[in-house]
Amino acid sequence: MSLHLTNHDARRIFLAKQGLSRPPGRALGKPGLLELIHQLGFVQVDSIATVERAHHHILFARAQAYRREYLTALAERDGDLFEHWTHDAAIIPSAFYGYWKHRFAHAREHLAQRWRSWHENGFEQSVDHVLERISAEGPLMARHFEAEERTPGGWWNWHPAKTALEYLWRTGRLAIAGRDGFQKIYDLAERVIPARHFGSEVTREDFVDWACASALERLGFATHGEIAAFWDLVSPEEARAWVIANREKLEEVSIVTADGGRPRASFAFAGSGPAFEALPEPPARLRVLSPFDPLLRDRNRAERLFGFSYRIEVFVPAEKRVYGYYVFPLMEGDRMIGRIDMKAERKAGTLDVRKLWLEPGVRASAGRLERLDAELARMARFAGVESVRYLDGWRG
16 A cells, blocks of 8 residues: 655655754854765865855755855865756765766766867877876866966856866866866865775665665655656666666555645555654744755656746846746745745845735735745845845735
């Protein structure tokens, strides 16, 4: 007999698995931060700092005692975190490094051919030179190679050495030793990753088993496609085969969707019912989430569970945007209640709130607006500005 979950219970379980059910005002030291990142699995990195960069915002939404220097120490001094790729660039526990060697191998097999047509020709001829310089000189950035190539860098104009640096990072020869601003500092992987993690090796079978089991643990319940998409390490076909091979360890789960339609068939670990029941309700506090929050990364899953359709419109032409360039989701309790357009204007010392959109059926009650005011004040302090400034028409 399959386990049946109401939509409310499904939301509660997923929020708890995603670290959003603990009191956000709790103390969080460096060990607690590492534990939180292990629970999440990874934290996406993004360069846009409309209010604050995504990795900082994701962690702040879960623990508002979060300190940026702890993250820097864990990644750049202690070696407990490393930066690499899931579905996008992310900060990942170094304890998982052995599993990422399978991603490195896949990248070595497939990446060069794709990049020959994407980037300027010649980057493969720069690989040995880049490795020689970093081996001899220590950590370097892309700009240290620009003068010798006389080619300005940048995301849309990668010179051959920059492309070689990224290729060597994606294939595991180099690692990110730190950042200067948001520019990557590259070094040999064996000088960045602690030996206890760098030397870790796992078989392909153990790698697939870990990738699927650890994804399901962090999702609570999932289809084989959702399992595959979580880390973006295995294919949907591999995840499907894993589900079939482990059926005695799994149970079927039917999930009531937000629209009340046909229940969604998923899987969970066998005997999960009591553990699911014990998971707490999320705090009632209203919170601003990052557009890259892992709760919403799988947009289709988020829409099924929360009835919340969310897309980032950064790359949408301005005249075609429905909401705005960089609009933040709003969560209250276990509900997604709207979105808000705001920006930290650091020269003015203000968090400028441009517009608020509430979801259908969500009232702009006095109590809710007070909770929003309190959260925006917290966001202003987090962004390092002095006050919140509401622009004309912000209430939509």
